[in-house]
Amino acid sequence: DIQMTQSPTSLAASVGESVTITCLASEDIYGSLVWYQQKPGKSPQLLIYGATILEDGIPSRFSGSGSDTQYSLKINSLQPEDFASYYCQNGLSTPRTFGGGTKLELK
Amino acid sequence: EVKLQQSGDELVRPGASVKISCKASGYTFTSYSMHWVKQRPGQGLEWIGAIIPIIDTTEYNQKFKGKATLTADKSSNTANMELSRLTSEDSAVYYCARHGGGYYFDYWGQGVMVTVSS
Numbered sequence: 001d002i003q004m005t006q007s008p009t010s011l012a013a014s015v016g017e018s019v020t021i022t023c024l025a026s027e028d029i030y031g032s033l034v035w036y037q038q039k040p041g042k043s044p045q046l047l048i049y050g051a052t053i054l055e056d057g058i059p060s061r062f063s064g065s066g067s068d069t070q071y072s073l074k075i076n077s078l079q080p081e082d083f084a085s086y087y088c089q090n091g092l093s094t095p096r097t098f099g100g101g102t103k104l105e106l107k
Numbered sequence: 108e109v110k111l112q113q114s115g116d117e118l119v120r121p122g123a124s125v126k127i128s129c130k131a132s133g134y135t136f137t138s139y140s141m142h143w144v145k146q147r148p149g150q151g152l153e154w155i156g157a158i159i160p161i162i163d164t165t166e167y168n169q170k171f172k173g174k175a176t177l178t179a180d181k182s183s184n185t186a187n188m189e190l191s192r193l194t195s196e197d198s199a200v201y202y203c204a205r206h207g208g209g210y211y212f213d214y215w216g217q218g219v220m221v222t223v224s225s
Binding site for chain 1: 154169202204207210213215217218
């Protein structure tokens with residue numbers, strides 16, 4: 001199974017700041033990396049797939065980058081609604097595996 | 108509008124089984140695989156398995172073989188998951204999710220909380 005390691009596990013930031021979350025795959029996933037956002041009590045929401053492709057309706061302050069085993073999610077100019085948990089997911093093979101999550105909190 | 112409507116929360120006794128459903132609407136049910144994901148309270152996401160409704164083929168995470176059974180009813184556009192021999196470790200929220208584009212989950216159900224308690 002491909003292991004997905006996210007860092008940091010938690011992050012405190014202020015509105016207007018920029019943050020970066022990283023995800024490391026245990027092997028090359030050839031860009032098949034997905035990011036989700038999850039708010040408390042809600043289902044995960046697709047943000048980015050193919051490492052860099054923004055899902056329709058997702059604000060452009062979200063961006064993804066990376067290749068091979070290393071990937072990042074960057075959020076520019078944080079808005080109040082961005083404070084949530086974020087998960088990366090291996091899309092290359094089954095079992096589909098997720099990172100442990102990053103909880104983004106308001107400083 | 109694509110929608111995945113899951114059944115209600117469940118309180119079940121240890122050792123029992125539970126079946127939860129996921130009714131799809133707004134798209135052709137047989138054109139996409141349906142996946143199931145577990146999330147324990149305060150924890151991350153764990154992939155359980157998937158079903159391809161058009162051919163009734165299933166694939167399971169090895170960890171959930173024998174625990175989860177996935178089925179699909181094409182006549183009602185509903186995917187189902189049965190969990191057996193429940194223990195406290197099975198207390199979690201269970202989501203169904205449509206597999207869009209081949210490797211990502213583009214639509215999710217609202218989740219079903221299963222609580223295993225005597």
